[in-house]
Amino acid sequence: MKTLIEQVYGRIQPQEGTVALERVLLECYLSPGISTKALAIKCCLPVPLTAAVKREFIQAGALAQDRGVRCTPRGEAWVERHWGYRGLDKSLYHQLVAEGAADWKREVQSILVELADCYAARPQANVQLDQAKCTPETSLKRAVLCLRERAFIGKKILCVGDDDLVSVSAGFLLKRLFPGSDHRATEIEVVDIDPRFLNYIEELAAAYQLPIRCRLWDLREPLPGDMLNGYDCFFTDPPYTLQGMSLFLSRGLSALRNESGLPIFLSFAHKPPGFTLAMQRAFVNMGLTVCANYPHFNVYEGAESIANRSQMFVLRTTDQSAPEVMDSFKDEMYTGEVNRTLRTYQCKRCMTQVKVGERGETATIELLKNKGCPKCGCSTFELIRKVKQGPSSPSES
Structure with a gap:
């Protein structure tokens, strides 16, 4: 039996995918009486397409035109039952997602107090794994960004590496958004190579009853089959090399559903123009678009080499998205x-x-990809050999 979203999508099939339809229905639920123009702006859709989607939902009995657009009881029941919005503190939600909400920290100050204690006891960063501890505020800000992108409540979220404890911040935010409610619709999973952080996250999840599961995994190997094609978004703060970024994005992308418009939250150091060009070429090669970029979004403790700051990219999938790295990673x-x-x-x-x-x-793979092959100009390469460079003569690795 087709779902409500599948029924509507089957009739109009917008290029924006089912994610756009979900957002239209959700905005009508959260802001009953919204105008078609305001709905189009909220959903980043053309007005004619928004009007067409609205008509289909009205025909399906999920929306009604009544002093603006609003959900019918059937539409409300769908959002609450299938997406888990029953019990939501709507006042807090609107305060957090409001455009330009600079005082969001005031609304979740109690969470920051709890997180401060949790973060004080987390394991030490392993610099050999390029770990750097972000602040509790940064971690929570990432979860709030996910909420603003409508990729949080009722979604299946993956953290590709999580020494920043984003999973814990997201779990605390869920509890604050659903006070006194047994919210079970949102799932958070962590995949990481460091058992110290996984054990600590599991301890916190048990102590605070957070919906988090952890998986010990070396991302040099493809993700296991039960993690493929099932998630709605992912966070990653990979090693700040082109190889590390491409690998972590590839593994996360392989875990996402095969759907256009799904968000990816990529934290990465500010880099020179040449490196940034190579990064964006990697995005294009993987069929990803840059939806937003927030300079100096992330703040870290003791990461002096990057001036304690990094940027946040919000990427989105397309119908051409595919991982750049499919097999075992040898670089x-x-x-x-x-x-x-x-x-x-x-x-x-x-x-x-x-x-x-x-x-x-x-000097670097970024420069090579920007210049292209010296013979044919192609910008895609395969690693075939590596030699460790010692202080005098290199030796085979």
Whole structure:
């Protein structure tokens, strides 16, 4: 039996995908009496398309035109039962998602107090894994951003690496949004290579009854089958190398549902123009669009090399999205590894080989991808060999 969203999508099939339809219905639930124009602005859709979607939901019995657009009892029941909005503190919700809500911290001050205690006892950062501790405020701000992107309540959320404890902040935010309610519609899962953080997150989840599950996994290997194609969004703050970013994005992308418009929350250091160009080329190669960029969004403790700040990208999937890394990952990805290896890459088109590293033909893979293959200009390469560089002569790794 088709769901309400599937029924409407089958009749108009917008290029924006079912995510756009979900957002229209949700905005009518959260802001009853909203005008069609305001609804189009909220959903970032053309007015004609918004009007067409509205008509289909009216025909399906989920919306009604009554001094603006609002949900019928059937529409309200759908949102509350299938998406888990029953029991929501709507006043707090609107305060948190309001455009330009600079005082959001005041509304969740009690959460920040609890998080401060949790964060004080978290494991030490392992710099060999490029870990850096973000502040409790930053972690909670990420969860609030997810809420503002309508990718939070009732969704299946994945944290691809979570030494920042975003999963814990998200769990606390859920409890605050649903006071006195047994909210079970939102699921949060963490995949990480560091058992110390996974154990600590599990301890907090048990102590505070947070809907979090943890999975110990080395992201150099493809995700297990039960984690593929089932999530609605993911967070990641990967190693600040092009290889690390591409790997973490690829693994997260493989976990998302095959749907256009799903958000990805990528935290990454501010980089020079050449590196940024290579990053954006990687986004395009994976069929991702940049929906938003927030400079200096993240604040860290003791990350002096990046001035204690990094940016937040909000990416979205398209009908052409696909991971760049599908199989086991053989390249170096952590900053310390990348800086001390001489790597040989082979052009995927003409098989020309290029050495990359301090003693190579080009210093970084970012520069190589920006310039393209010296023979054919192709910008896609495969790692075929790597040699560790010692203080005098390199040795095979």
